[in-house]
Amino acid sequence: MVSTRRIIIAIVLALLAFLGIYTWNQRTGQWDWLAANTGLEIAGGVLRAVHGVGDSIGAVWKRYLALIDVQEENDRLRDEVARLHQELIASRESQAELERLRGLLRLEVPQGWSVVGARVLASRIGPNASLETLLLARGYLDGAAPGTAVAGREGLVGRVYKAGPGTSMVLLLSDVGSRVAVVAARSRVQGILAGGGAGNLMEMRFVKQNAPLEEGELLLTSGLDAAYPKGIPVARVRSVKAGPAPTLEVTAEPLVHFGALEEVLLYERPAGLFMPEAGDVYVRSPRDIVSEAPRYAAPAE
Numbered sequence: 001m002v003s004t005r006r007i008i009i010a011i012v013l014a015l016l017a018f019l020g021i022y023t024w025n026q027r028t029g030q031w032d033w034l035a036a037n038t039g040l041e042i043a044g045g046v047l048r049a050v051h052g053v054g055d056s057i058g059a060v061w062k063r064y065l066a067l068i069d070v071q072e073e074n075d076r077l078r079d080e081v082a083r084l085h086q087e088l089i090a091s092r093e094s095q096a097e098l099e100r101l102r103g104l105l106r107l108e109v110p111q112g113w114s115v116v117g118a119r120v121l122a123s124r125i126g127p128n129a130s131l132e133t134l135l136l137a138r139g140y141l142d143g144a145a146p147g148t149a150v151a152g153r154e155g156l157v158g159r160v161y162k163a164g165p166g167t168s169m170v171l172l173l174s175d176v177g178s179r180v181a182v183v184a185a186r187s188r189v190q191g192i193l194a195g196g197g198a199g200n201l202m203e204m205r206f207v208k209q210n211a212p213l214e215e216g217e218l219l220l221t222s223g224l225d226a227a228y229p230k231g232i233p234v235a236r237v238r239s240v241k242a243g244p245a246p247t248l249e250v251t252a253e254p255l256v257h258f259g260a261l262e263e264v265l266l267y268e269r270p271a272g273l274f275m276p277e278a279g280d281v282y283v284r285s286p287r288d289i290v291s292e293a294p295r296y297a298a299p300a301e
Contacts, residue, residue: 112270113229116143118150120261121167132175132198133161134258136168138266144168147227149267155233155255156180156221157264172258173234174198181225182234185218187211193219193234193252202235204250211248213240219252229267 118138124131138144140163148160150170158178161171171178178195182204189211191204207213217237223230235252243249 114268115265116268118142118144118168118264118266120264123259131161131177132172132195132258134158134170134172134261134264136160136170136264136266137166139164139166139168141165143266143268148269149228149232151232151265151267152256152261152263154257155235156228157256157258157261159227160266170264173202173254173256174200174258179225180228180234181222182219183222184213184237185220187213187217189213190222190224191250196251201238201251201253204237204252205247207248207250209242209246209248213237213248213250215240 116138118136120134121137122135124133134150134157136144136150140146144160144163146160146163146168148168150157150159156173158170158172158175160168162169173180173193173195174197175195176197180193181190182193183190189207191207194203194205196202204213204219215237218233219235219237221228221230221232221234233255235254238251238253239249241249
């Protein structure tokens with residue numbers, strides 16, 4: 001009851017105050033000035049805040065769109081860098097291949113012999129994977145008949161073991177079945193160089209105990225086996241030790257890193273020169289080479 005009375009009194013007082021202010025404002029106009037200044041400032045402040053929020057949102061949106069553009073540009077530049085990187089790698093690879101081919105072309109070709117290039121396709125592949133071999137992109141129709149000598153930029157690689165019409169297999173010097181007649185470049189000591197298998201040194205056989213062979217000497221093909229042209233670098237002597245009479249124990253390291261070969265040269269024999277049979281490329285037993293020793297032995301002093 002009391003609270004209702006207070007509400008009624010407050011309403012009546014508010015109406016009287018309003019009527020009084022209204023009457024006073026009609027005569028003086030002061031309330032219009034106060035309302036205009038206060039209202040405008042309040043409205044201006046609110047609108048400025050609204051515009052500020054709108055500007056902030058707009059700036060954030062613009063930055064978002066700019067980031068999207070930057071991301072797209074970064075993706076495009078990243079793709080461009082990747083493409084240029086691939087082109088650089090291809091260019092370097094072409095340059096390296098050119099240098100390798102130039103190195104092959106600098107090799108001296110013995111008189112009467114001719115050479116053709118071949119690309120290496122693979123190594124130790126197919127049914128002969130137990131052998132140290134390379135697969136070449138040339139066959140007997142392209143000058144890669146069985147028995148054909150094969151060389152790289154650093155020196156002798158081996159001989160063609162088997163050949164198809166357009167592909168051939170090379171038996172490497174490092175294979176245990178490989179044999180090549182060699183001569184030392186300085187001392188002119190001759191012998192037969194036998195493969196020791198993957199990762200092993202080669203063995204130079206049938207070297208007399210009193211032969212003046214020294215460590216570090218370069219071994220060249222002697223040409224006495226009719227399988228290789230004379231004078232192709234083959235290996236370098238690693239050790240010379242006294243062995244069971246009457247020969248020295250000599251080890252040698254091939255000059256060619258067979259695992260890094262990508263291109264090779266095939267030496268085609270002159271017309272009328274003896275051509276070894278395919279079966280002569282691989283020596284299956286040490287007795288084979290022993291039985292043939294007199295054919296390759298150095299001339300008696």
